Amino acid sequence: MDKKLRVGVLGASGYTGADLIRLLVCHPNAEIVLLTAERKAGQSIESVFPHLGGYGLPDLISLDDVEWPAVELDVVFCALPHATSQEVIKGLLHSVKHSILEELVAESPSSLADRIQGEVKVIDLSADFRLRNTETYGEWYGRAHQATELQTKAVYGLPELYREAVEKGALVACPGCYPTAALLALVPLLRAGLIEAEDIIIDAKSGVSGAGRSLKESNLFVEVAEAMHPYGVGHHRHMPEIEQELGVAAGKPVTISFTPHLVPMNRGELETIYVRLKDGVSADDLRAHWMDVYDLAPFVQVMEKGGMPSTRAVRGSNRCSLGVFEDRMPGRAILVSAIDNLVKGSSGQAIQNMNLMFGLDETTGLMQAPMFP
Amino acid sequence: MDKKLRVGVLGASGYTGADLIRLLVCHPNAEIVLLTAERKAGQSIESVFPHLGGYGLPDLISLDDVEWPAVELDVVFCALPHATSQEVIKGLLHSVKHSILEELVAESPSSLADRIQGEVKVIDLSADFRLRNTETYGEWYGRAHQATELQTKAVYGLPELYREAVEKGALVACPGCYPTAALLALVPLLRAGLIEAEDIIIDAKSGVSGAGRSLKESNLFVEVAEAMHPYGVGHHRHMPEIEQELGVAAGKPVTISFTPHLVPMNRGELETIYVRLKDGVSADDLRAHWMDVYDLAPFVQVMEKGGMPSTRAVRGSNRCSLGVFEDRMPGRAILVSAIDNLVKGSSGQAIQNMNLMFGLDETTGLMQAPMFP
């Protein structure tokens, strides 16, 4: 593919936006033609992110100032806050030609049809289109979804599990960072019936960039450095998302225990997952199954026996590193899953989805080695 | 008590030794008269630990050069590596008057009796006297114990659980840092029959000082900073120690799942503990019981409902902060326990033991506020 995709990034002034741009400027088949940000509209990208200067990127503009059809995007990455995301995407799809919208229009024709001008694919990095059940969304996010017709049609963008759907997808909802690390470890084991669906305990640890660039006291350097603590115990919004996908894999509703912790590092996410083995299954069997399932997955690396995933070995890359250990408690195993929360947990996975949606090789622009030190 | 205890610190050049000294120089009833270190023998303490200059401390000397009776110690803190500790303490007790030794001598009189010159109490910070079962020791530490007669008589120095025994103790074995945080949370709940003894899962996170000052690649700044990972999965030596004490509390053998993680911070240890509740028991019941049990414990702080322990709130202090949360999985609760691994997890607890052994107020010299930032 010689042509470069015309790419827009909505919400480009946050850390997710920054990492999208970092990866896209080196992507051989992408060209960033639109960057939006509200509070920092009018600024150059280097004034917001000095490390992104020198790539000839467009200035940040307000969403309101985007001339939608004229900008002729092939794909939009939507890195906006949840709730905002759904409204923007809904509006966007009414402004440009979009296959989902066409379908909707076909279902209920309206005067909007004539406003469709081009075709654009949407990759959403917010939480807005991850939950297929609109009631669950309302329950966890405290408000009714404003684009339920889209919510139920969006593809859950975890390519290792839903490659074909992603390839055909027009609106792809990228998984949360915690769900990504958890699902890559658990889904194949549940699908294969190697572990019990009950009593799955996920102890998660994340670097601070996962909390975003918002001005909260709890994100200040001094509050975070030289310390750690859990947060959101029992009510973190990634729980229903994990349960949704584990339920699909297990073929029945799954309730998990999930506790995230904040760790004094910029990037990186590690989950230690405690599971019960089905009778006769060993930790070695889990590893063997992972190796089989992920044999051709370019971004999932299953450690040899004894090998220990670490966030340092995936830093800055789109990798997920998986390890499994026998527990001392009989009939149990301990899974360890490590990703970079901003890459495989967010921006890198979004680009992996883009590659698949446009028929590119899945690894295009994503083969940088992790950065250690 | 006006008289100052004459104190010796064996193994004063490590981080545990440093924190013992940090606390002892401000202790109103203690005077450091002996500091030993092997590789750094002959150096001043400020050349090894510049922050400890200015307190008129003795130079470091080799253990071989200690003139045991002449130094007239009241108490020895033994911050030596395990295996070394047992041999040194055994030898020490043969050189000075010691109540355990007297008892042993009474049991099997020998020529050693006439070498007894004074009385010294021993507080060991190594792992050598924590396990009462000598076979378990051999199994986990890969060698037979060399002072089994002492091993079985040592007091397990967790004052909140064994206050009376500590007060009468002559040889006190300070718990490991991970066991301290785990046992303070779990033992009262098991004793009271509020939680099941099965399926206890301890996910532990520690700062790097817990790994000591030894020259290992894995302790280098660059290897640790901006990263995290589990270690010792399924075979960490604190496991049998935790299981020993949980077994006593539960009245039956207990097998736990325990996974420690290394976190890029100097100090601090946090354990997230997943437990099953007995029928009819709620998370609130656990909290209420803790509050009852620890009502008079000066160093254990039970958080109000919703309150979250963090290592930053105990940094540099002898505190343990406990919190409990309902799990989303029915019938389960999540306990959170935070300590400073070098203080309540090691040196502070050792001094707390000293206070009790010598009839001082338990809090003497230990009431510094935690240091945040």
Added chain:
Amino acid sequence: MDKKLRVGVLGASGYTGADLIRLLVCHPNAEIVLLTAERKAGQSIESVFPHLGGYGLPDLISLDDVEWPAVELDVVFCALPHATSQEVIKGLLHSVKHSILEELVAESPSSLADRIQGEVKVIDLSADFRLRNTETYGEWYGRAHQATELQTKAVYGLPELYREAVEKGALVACPGCYPTAALLALVPLLRAGLIEAEDIIIDAKSGVSGAGRSLKESNLFVEVAEAMHPYGVGHHRHMPEIEQELGVAAGKPVTISFTPHLVPMNRGELETIYVRLKDGVSADDLRAHWMDVYDLAPFVQVMEKGGMPSTRAVRGSNRCSLGVFEDRMPGRAILVSAIDNLVKGSSGQAIQNMNLMFGLDETTGLMQAPMFP
């Protein structure tokens, strides 16, 4: 002195306030009876600073709600933002009996006199009373001083240089953190004519707590960690303060070069100072003079030849560590000065001033050993 001083801390919810409280709760002659904070008025101190729970401290209240005479303070620490500080202190002195105010009243009697009820000493930690020249204040702080009559009478509270004035002081202005580290190194050398007053270059590095607890993007963990940069080059407000005191020491106006840098650590400040030696003077002469001048200063430690100050050796303590090295450029020396910005650079020094103002031993409550690790 058996009686405890009744102490108030205005602006208790910032890092400076937190460190004042941390030190005061262990001070044998102080009792905190008043804590104010505006945005967090009504909260308990443990809800704002969990590490300070358990000391029986009063809740935070708004300044407006303080019943000034009734609270019967002996001393007020004012840890408010500059500009606010001057107005609050001015108002405060009109509400309570104060020696400076009495003097002012004597100069221009007014109806305020009858409102004077008690005596309170004021220790200000803001920048408001550090500059004696009211025009300089206006120039650097962008507004006219609102309490010029107090500004010119305040004592500059660097006890090592102004001990006698501090002892008699009623309103003491604590130096900034950068000036403290710079002046302790430079003033004795200038006074003794050992270095030139020209071409003094101060390259300063500070931990992040120096930037306070305010919600600025540049203070977020992710912006600071794994990075460093200079700031305020050529226009940092500590410059005129340093120049004021160097000018006094040199007996003529002094202009310095001063460049601060932000370093990814919570606490600690280090200045590397490049000076020209007077003819015939060596680096060793500087060290010898320091040792002479600071022989009896309990908090200033002059390193032996070759010894290197480090922030880790002063962390959490009221110490200043000084070292001096020959420069390779002939006729030059390199001074290194390290403090904890929150202690000797702020709260500890404030308490040192309090001790002197009330005839206590200078070191009371300030002899904790530095915390390393």
Added chain:
Amino acid sequence: MDKKLRVGVLGASGYTGADLIRLLVCHPNAEIVLLTAERKAGQSIESVFPHLGGYGLPDLISLDDVEWPAVELDVVFCALPHATSQEVIKGLLHSVKHSILEELVAESPSSLADRIQGEVKVIDLSADFRLRNTETYGEWYGRAHQATELQTKAVYGLPELYREAVEKGALVACPGCYPTAALLALVPLLRAGLIEAEDIIIDAKSGVSGAGRSLKESNLFVEVAEAMHPYGVGHHRHMPEIEQELGVAAGKPVTISFTPHLVPMNRGELETIYVRLKDGVSADDLRAHWMDVYDLAPFVQVMEKGGMPSTRAVRGSNRCSLGVFEDRMPGRAILVSAIDNLVKGSSGQAIQNMNLMFGLDETTGLMQAPMFP
């Protein structure tokens, strides 16, 4: 260029080696065919650097086991310790065809000639070939150079200053990290006569990876984190290297003041440089000259007026960011230069040199965006 260069990395188990590999695996015109390491010989690269697994790299072997002509290298990166480097390179050049060697052989024909089998270019990352004066080398490195005939012929590999020589080079000595940041700032200004060659003061700050992966107490996490300090004051080995190149630029011997500091971060180097301006020259003139000189330099970014270089904006990239500020002291300016010590300060610059030596575009494989967060 379609053909891939056959590349060897000697000393592949250190941080410099790791970063060479990280960059080379994504270089479109390079193929790593040889990796050596002594202590870790026989291991796979992923066992030494887990983040570098998955690229099909050869295992680490000992230098002694390299079959030199057979391996058919086009270029060797030598990331060995100094002193070792010179001996290895000398030996290497006697084993393979090399233009410098040919020249030497031509000068003094010997039996070595017939051992020349192929052509290999050498890029040395040690300090061994940076100093042209063999006596200076001996003085600063404490031993006579063992390959003086090569030392005097090596090209100093700072491409922005010596592009043509590098293009023709057969043995290129990559500058040290501190010299790189210093020289990119200073050399153009000295060449143009805009600043004085006297009184140049360089205050340098570096992340910990600059200290290498060796097991020294001072490199342990706990010693470094939450602290900073200067080191090597007055005798750091990068001083003669900087002075050598400044002397060339100034046309006369230059003596500098240079003080490095260790900062608690993995990567990044920042130098704050204090200079005296020539009469009539302003800080703005310096900036304008930099912009002119570096207009076409792809890796040097001169900040607009007021723009502040930060290590975060160059992290992981081959960039050097330059800024200049007026000093408050008349006639002076403050230069700020930031690089990633492992990239532009070492491995990236080495690859930049390789690109030039083989006629590739200078930026090939080096255009990754910096990684922030």
